[in-house]
Amino acid sequence: MIAQPTPPPKRWITKPFPDSAEQRVAIKSLTQSLGISPFLAALLVQRGVHTYDEARTFFRPEIDHLHHPFAMKDMDRAIARLQMAMLPEREEKILIYGDYDVDGTTSVALVYGFLKNYHAKIDYYIPDRYKEGYGISRQGIQWAADNGFSLIIALDCGIKSIERIAEAKALGVDFIICDHHRPGTELPDAAAVLDPKRDDCQYPYKELSGCGVGFKLLQAFCLYKEIPLDQLYPYLDLVVVSIASDIVPITGENRVLAHYGLKYLNSAPRTGLKALIKVAGFKNSLDITNVVFGLGPRINAAGRIQHAKAAVQLLLAELEEEADEFAMAINKHNNDRKTFDSSITEQALAMIRESEAMVRAKSTVLYDATWHKGVIGIVASRCIEHFHRPTIILTQSHDKAAGSARSVPGFDVYEAIEECADLLEQFGGHTFAAGMTMPVDNIDAFRRKFEEVVSRKIKEEHLTPLVEVDLPMDFSEINDKLARILKQMGPFGPHNMPPTFMTDDVYLVSDPIVMKEKHLKINVRQSRTGHTLTAVGFGLAHMADQLQMGKPFSICYQVEQNFFNGNVSLQLMLKDIRCS
Template identity: 85%
Template sequence: MIAQPSPPPKRWIPKPFPDSKEQQAAIQLLTQSLGISPFLAALLVQRGVTTYDKAREFFRPEISHLHNPFEMKDMDRAIMRLQMAMLPEREEKILIYGDYDVDGTTSVALVYGFLKNYHTKIDYYIPDRYKEGYGISRQGIEWAAENGFSLIIALDCGIKSIERVAEAKALGVDFIICDHHRPGDELPDASAVLDPKRNDCPYPYKELSGCGVGFKLLQAFCMHKGIELEQLYPCLDLVAVSIASDIVPLTGENRVLAYYGLKYLNAAPRTGLKALIKIAGFTRELDITNLVFGLGPRINAAGRIQHAKAAVQLLLAESEEEAEEFAMAINKHNNSRREFDSTITEQALAMIRESEVLTHAKSTVLYDASWHKGVIGIVASRCIEHFHRPTIILTQSNDKAAGSARSVPGFDVYEAIEECADLLEQFGGHTFAAGMTMSVNNIDAFRRKFEEVVARTIKEEHLTPLVDIDLSLNFSEINDKLVRIVKQMGPFGPHNLQPTFMTDDVYIVGEPIIMKEKHLKLNVKQGRTGHTLTAIGFGFAHVADQLQAGKPFSICYQVEQNFYNGNVSLQLMLKDLKYS
């Protein structure tokens, strides 16, 4: 076996301290107007919050901050076609079609669940991950035509389905496409194509989730029909789950949608999500992290292990008994998904470590026909935790090789895959995640070309894990008020990450404790005196032997509240530590 190289040390990237004349004036203004410390004011200025009005908007997002949906290209055409389908003299059958992941299933539950109150001839369709694959399928179109549907609203997919939309049109089936993926050079010939990433779309916010685009369609529908928007807002619980699970930026409109979605989730979640929250074991207020790691994977597991229709049925469930039944079934799927995930990850890491070429490559492309298609995206992410580089995991599906790609911060994996398009039959995705299909015979050629593209375009720093550090912080400044105000800076996610702090001259107090053979718990203080804080490092057991009493080190961390036996205390969540 080839020896695995030692993982490179993480790069600590401190953000510039806001020390220009204008920034210092803003810090002073916020300190006085908000009644906060200069440290917290500096944290806000770093994030572009420089005035009282911006601070009020940042800390208290308002529904009124949402953009007019009719600013989106083709929204008027979409509403016109939807209205036509609903005319009493036409009464067309409408099919709500969505992808099988969390974004797709929440989109379908949102749009179908709302529109069925205003139109009776409506149904929904989720493609089978294994039989039909990603996006608009020929099987789905044929099913729609055979069952008399004349309008399909496609959610979280369709932007590249040129051929399928043309085939549907020939069968008398129109499309309204609601997507958020990057379009190709040509758009489908649909009645309307809603996608803020269209080059000709003037919509001011480009980073909506697929469910977010579906929400904008319903917002426009309500405005056109004179329906009170308050009837739509409880559906934001679904939008929040999609935003968290699809890892879209938590900025602008997404932050407003997620902020209110979390409010509905915590105050009065729909029956299906309430059952899922219970089975996931959450007892306190939910945040984005809980959705990403608790609810999202369970919803996703339905389509990964069996069929994603079960996820939509859960999200639409009205009785508690029905919801609990679906939640239990989905939880079992999630347990199976974890077993597949763990086994395949071990196999994938072994393949890398046993190959001199793969160990030292700039990218990872692995194939095994037996791997479960439902977890290859997760396995790609797991591989990046060990080998920090763009990764594609492939398996066999319908006599083709189907793959999921994941990237590292700073590198656009979609563009790299696009350079290999001549070897692919289908691909789509985002900067950091993508999917593709190719002939099994093309795998070796694709691996070589993808490695060549990555090696030529990736920067060396992208191959090293990094920690973005907001500010240096003294332990003496860590108190309940700081944690309370930092918490109000959420919801946290991409482009609005939870603040990470750095402290030097840290000493260990007592002996470190290793938990579950993986994690580290230690007591620390800054300097030779001062109060002691507890620090937790998930996956940090390997550094326990490095810690030496009386020897100072530096740490970067986030400050959180720890709830235990009814008591609340402050603790540090370690991101990294190093000796000088």
């Protein structure tokens, strides 16, 4: 076991207080119209909520806030091609094709699960992570052609599959692409290309998940066919799982989809998700964090350890007994994944620490031919927890080096990889996560060039973990009403994170308690107000020795309600501690 070093100090960045003349007027207006404290009103203004109507939209998202699906470029072409395939005189075979991660498998379950009610000749296909790799595969296209499919709806992939889609067209197979990744300079020659990130797409919201784009296709299908949208909305439990697990911003349309998705997930989840919730051990209502850390990894584990088709089978299961069996199998895959993840992470961290050059570098690029391809993205994230910098973990796959990249806040890893494109055979992804394939012989050259690009582009501040503080706060502001309103500001996620506060000049009122050798529990009093609260800090046990009775320190934290033995109390969830 590798000894865990003390984590590096974090940067605390406090957002500007909303203090312009216009903002002060908005704070006063919200304080009166909502019956809240000026402090809470300032917090809302800081998040772009200035009026009563904006507050109502923020706190009470409505399903009719969703944008019209035909505002998306090519939606009319997509529906025309889908409708043509469904004509009684044609009865084309339609294949729903999706990536093997959570976003891809939920997308397939959504689109296949809904369209099979309206078209009999329909099936789905998930590529094998290890035999076919990411995106549209030649094997998948050939399988479709051999089995008489003339239309493929590609979900969460396809936007850069220029050659593959040309090959499919030559075989008489059309594509409707539903993707949310960045397009290249050329678009595939498909019947329709739905991607809000297209330069020529005027769709008002750009950050949908792949499953979200699939949902817009079905929304348009319902409007065209005059199918009541109430028949589509129960599928939002799948959409919220994709939004949470793919780490897309929870703003705008995603916030509406996530809000209603959580309602369905907590009140009437589909049989497969209900079984997954049970094996994950959740008893109370789920939020985005529960989905990210409880449901997402289990769905992902199917494709990481064996084949992601098992995840789709779970999500489509209708019988409880069948769903329970799938959920138990996927849970076992997840336990196996944790074993791989832990072992490879230890090896990766050891490789960095044994090389002075790697410790000093601005990036991490590691390769081992024996590492399990299914967990290298997770290992990259784990490495960033210890060495806060852009990280790429590579392993061998089909005589090539296949890799997963993860980044740190403020740095676009996709753009950095793009500058190394001459050494790659294939790459794609987002600002903070990407995948790539290259010849094994190119690894050393890629490592050098990637380090050069990152060193040139990254700012020193990006290499230090960041805690973003919304507002300084006195303990006197913390009460049950504040906690209830903060909770209603969810669902939380990227670009709408739980509010984080900072309080200076606090003191211990009893000795700190270290829990499980990792976590910290302290009782603290703010000297200015005299209020005392309990605070818990996960992974902050190393701070216990620095805290001394009678010595002031500062904390940043989130406010939570703690439910225990039927009692509800307020507690602070520490993000960091700074001693004077």
